Amino acid sequence: MSAQERVAERRERVLAAAFDRFGTKGYPATTIDLLCADAKISTRAFYQCFDGREAVLSAVYNGIVSEAMSNVRGALDEAGDTPRDLVRAGLYAYIRYMITDERRARIAHVEVRRAGDPLLPERLRTVNEFAALMAGLMRDHTVIEGIDHHNLAIGLIGAVQELITTGVQGDPRCAEEDLLKTAEYIFLAALPN
Template sequence: MAAAYTLYAKPGFAATTIERLCSEARISNRAFYECFGGREELLQALHEQCVEESLAVVAKAVQEAPATLDDRVRAGIRAYIEFATGDWRRARIMHLEVRRSGDVLTASRQRAVDSFARLIEEASAEFHPSDLLNRRLVALGAIGALQELLIEWLLAEEPPSIDELVGVAVHIFGRVLGES
């Protein structure tokens, strides 16, 4: 998994063969297939591990934040961005390779988005119990914005700072979640 973590991040999933994975990991092809049905299954396992870890980090940050919507939004976003950008490989797998892999991660990606949407819905529900807007759609829109900000961080010639990313994401989430 360690070899795949690096290779799937760069040169990327499409460019990484089983032979290259096995060579990098110093294992035989047979050993690989004893653990995984193919490189797609390995990518899914890596993606799901990253998602589970990030959900735990964000949930903890939101839970420990002061009980205001602004504080929870800021804490959750900062925790997610710092976690995702703390290792460029994790950011690439979660935000680039998840899209570039085609149908391989569609179900895994949808589960991740659904989990984050539920987290946002639950964290904001007490502040707007009778929203006129569909809370799930609002959460999905905010998640999409955050994903695009992280893709910009990954691909930009001069990437924005983490503080800039957090500031913009907090602004977007605050506007979206703060208005009904």
């Protein structure tokens, strides 16, 4: 392997270790030393790949978000044209992607918040990206007088984020079908008939 290939391979090992650690033990409990031990690399090798823990969390988070957005867009492309069809397709694709591997949900909805200020711009960019997609669908398929579609979408996203967080970390946990039906109800209740 070339030096560049070795760095890329180490980077992938760190990302895999971080996905598991952040998704099971949490961001605060995950040190660089633990990531290095799990990835079987030295601290020096770690810093050839990443500037620190925030950079690793950012990379893991962005990978999750990118795949989630791709799943949602694919589901929307295949959905019917009614608001109910679009809501169901988009929500189900997103929620199922997140809860199929609870580590995704924990990283995207809990741990990225725990990282605080360094990742706040990325989290807000992600929320706004999903909100823009939803606001565009609302403008295309419903008429809502006097309400900013983007702000409504942000509020609905917040509700879904809390449902997912409770669904994977609550006690008792919410059953998948209940989670999906509740999220769908919230979205459809916000849209005019």
